[in-house]
Amino acid sequence: DAGVTQSPTHLIKTRGQQVTLRCSPKSGHDTVSWYQQALGQGPQFIFQYYEEEERQRGNFPDRFSGHQFPNYSSELNVNALLLGDSALYLCASSLEQYTTDEQYFGPGTRLTVT
Amino acid sequence: AQTVTQSQPEMSVQEAETVTLSCTYDTSESDYYLFWYKQPPSRQMILVIRQEAYKQQNATENRFSVNFQKAAKSFSLKISDSQLGDAAMYFCAYRRDNNNDMRFGAGTRLTVKP
Numbered sequence: 262d263a264g265v266t267q268s269p270t271h272l273i274k275t276r277g278q279q280v281t282l283r284c285s286p287k288s289g290h291d292t293v294s295w296y297q298q299a300l301g302q303g304p305q306f307i308f309q310y311y312e313e314e315e316r317q318r319g320n321f322p323d324r325f326s327g328h329q330f331p332n333y334s335s336e337l338n339v340n341a342l343l344l345g346d347s348a349l350y351l352c353a354s355s356l357e358q359y360t361t362d363e364q365y366f367g368p369g370t371r372l373t374v375t
Numbered sequence: 376a377q378t379v380t381q382s383q384p385e386m387s388v389q390e391a392e393t394v395t396l397s398c399t400y401d402t403s404e405s406d407y408y409l410f411w412y413k414q415p416p417s418r419q420m421i422l423v424i425r426q427e428a429y430k431q432q433n434a435t436e437n438r439f440s441v442n443f444q445k446a447a448k449s450f451s452l453k454i455s456d457s458q459l460g461d462a463a464m465y466f467c468a469y470r471r472d473n474n475n476d477m478r479f480g481a482g483t484r485l486t487v488k489p
Binding site for chain 2: 294296301302303304305306309316317319349351353363364366367368369
């Protein structure tokens with residue numbers, strides 16, 4: 262039973278470029294959340310997708326957008342990259358919204374913006 | 376706004392000893408959930424323990440237990456019989472009921488000395 266997988270593992274982009282990160286949820290999960298974890302800090306909630314729609318969004322600008330596919334996998338897109346977007350991006354999956362059940366996290370994608 | 380504070384950036388414990396990690400949070404909500412996550416060098420966040428605010432009984436999971444003081448808005452994690460594999464970053468997190476925005480503290484780096 263595969264857990265949450267994310268690709269790529271590492272990514273280096275230049276300021277102003279666009280990036281797409283990918284996440285496959287744990288088998289049987291239908292909800293995907295994205296978090297940004299800056300160096301030395303705790304993760305910050307970006308948004309959550311359920312039934313292919315963005316259900317809730319944290320305090321992130323519109324440059325951050327996402328998508329969920331019918332197979333529940335998800336993408337995080339960041340446009341017009343800034344140096345401050347350098348961080349570890351974590352994906353977490355769960356079953357149904359608002360569940361108190363465990364969110365399973367992936368290993369993350371390390372994004373470096375130069 | 377709900378905030379989570381971990382006042383101990385680093386903690387150290389001798390193998391087989393007990394250590395307590397502190398966490399305080401700020402909220403005006405009555406229904407919420409509290410979590411402790413472990414993030415080893417592999418970066419994958421792992422749920423250690425969770426507590427529902429409506430439950431007075433402190434949660435326990437094997438060697439891990441919490442001291443939940445709702446009035447004081449305190450949620451500490453006690454690790455008994457510490458093992459080398461417990462070495463990691465530990466994050467305290469808060470999520471209010473029916474809300475997907477999970478708030479994390481800045482983390483405590485735990486070192487376990489053999």
